[in-house]
Amino acid sequence: MRPMERAIPATLLRGDGIGPEIMEASLDVLDALGARFDWDDQQAGTGAYERTGDPLPQATLDSIRKTRLALKGPLATPVGSGFRSVNVRLREEFKLFANLRPAHTYVHGGRFENVDIILVRENTEGFYVGFEHYIPVGDDPRAVAEGTGFNTREGCRRIAEWTFEYALEQGRKKVTIVHKANILKVLTGLFLDTAMEVAERYRDQIEVEDKIVDNCAMQLVLNPSQFDVILTTNLFGDILSDEIAGLVGGLGMAPGGNIGVDAAIFEAVHGSAPDIAGKGLANPSAVLLAAAMMLDHVGEQQRADLLRDAIERVIDDDGVRTGDLGGSASTRQYTDAIIKRLREA
Numbered sequence: 001m002r003p004m005e006r007a008i009p010a011t012l013l014r015g016d017g018i019g020p021e022i023m024e025a026s027l028d029v030l031d032a033l034g035a036r037f038d039w040d041d042q043q044a045g046t047g048a049y050e051r052t053g054d055p056l057p058q059a060t061l062d063s064i065r066k067t068r069l070a071l072k073g074p075l076a077t078p079v080g081s082g083f084r085s086v087n088v089r090l091r092e093e094f095k096l097f098a099n100l101r102p103a104h105t106y107v108h109g110g111r112f113e114n115v116d117i118i119l120v121r122e123n124t125e126g127f128y129v130g131f132e133h134y135i136p137v138g139d140d141p142r143a144v145a146e147g148t149g150f151n152t153r154e155g156c157r158r159i160a161e162w163t164f165e166y167a168l169e170q171g172r173k174k175v176t177i178v179h180k181a182n183i184l185k186v187l188t189g190l191f192l193d194t195a196m197e198v199a200e201r202y203r204d205q206i207e208v209e210d211k212i213v214d215n216c217a218m219q220l221v222l223n224p225s226q227f228d229v230i231l232t233t234n235l236f237g238d239i240l241s242d243e244i245a246g247l248v249g250g251l252g253m254a255p256g257g258n259i260g261v262d263a264a265i266f267e268a269v270h271g272s273a274p275d276i277a278g279k280g281l282a283n284p285s286a287v288l289l290a291a292a293m294m295l296d297h298v299g300e301q302q303r304a305d306l307l308r309d310a311i312e313r314v315i316d317d318d319g320v321r322t323g324d325l326g327g328s329a330s331t332r333q334y335t336d337a338i339i340k341r342l343r344e345a
């Protein structure tokens with residue numbers, strides 16, 4: 001395929017642990033696809049903390065503010081540094097209110113075939129705001145722990161409108177709104193009611209249903225094919241997105257996009273996998289699939305589809321799989337197999 005005419009400015013965060021290995025693989029694959037990005041290589045995570053004293057240096061924030069687009073490796077938040085999660089800070093800084101987590105079957109022969117679920121998680125509100133504290137009783141300073149979440153009507157409306165527009169654009173047929181409004185009647189009740197109001201405007205085009213989160217979790221492992229698009233709150237989305245990753249081969253196959261008002265940041269759902277870092281064993285598929293989402297985002301759908309197809313062919317037809325998928329290929333061997341497929345396409 002002919003290279004893109006114009007290179008698109010984007011920020012690159014190689015990340016911690018397995019980050020540099022899987023990001024290197026992604027750069028090589030994007031190169032083979034003729035996908036041209038004008039990368040601004042910046043730092044974040046533990047590596048950045050060790051070098052600059054801040055896991056999210058100002059130069060990195062400035063870069064993302066300028067490019068409004070980033071491909072990000074997994075970041076470890078330095079323990080005991082007093083810094084909040086870098087990932088949460090990035091979401092707040094760039095108002096990345098939509099967390100898009102698709103799960104699609106690329107590894108065939110598992111428990112489920114043809115899983116194709118898009119989960120949209122509200123990314124900035126709910127229990128993730130982390131307003132919590134201890135209440136002392138008698139001589140126990142941590143006798144009671146109290147935590148508060150909040151959802152705003154505006155935030156609920158924004159994520160619901162984004163989800164329905166995205167579902168339409170992707171030709172999806174059904175949105176399932178997932179909540180716990182039977183118990184958390186106010187916090188998730190507002191989410192459900194507002195999402196239902198928005199859904200009303202799309203009634204003619206998209207089927208809508210709602211499910212309580214515990215039932216949804218069970219239904220996902222009983223019959224995932226009943227789900228198309230899931231719209232849910234921050235905490236439930238965090239948990240359910242790992243569950244749907246488990247339906248399609250695990251974290252090594254799960255990409256994510258954080259999309260917002262000021263920027264879009266694409267990443268693998270998994271962390272820095274310190275247990276296998278530096279060994280050349282990591283599965284780069286999740287970050288490759290995140291790169292495909294980034295290509296979709298910049299209007300390069302055809303290249304994105306080519307990449308997704310090459311991943312499926314390599315895993316399925318060529319039988320080249322990394323250890324987490326039961327194979328014995330190294331990160332490099334797997335990456336080279338993808339590049340070979342792309343060159344033949």
Ligand code: NAD
Binds near residue numbers: 073271272273
């Ligand atoms: P993890 O996702 O790093 O690892 C969990 C397990 O999955 C490990 O056994 C690991 O080897 C395996 N695994 C993960 N990705 C893999 C891949 N691509 N190929 C093969 N195996 C893979 O979770 P963890 O160990 O709980 O967290 C490690 C660090 O990552 C922590 O500091 C955590 O805060 C951070 N983290 C960052 C992000 C992010 O940046 N988005 C997400 C989750 C965790």
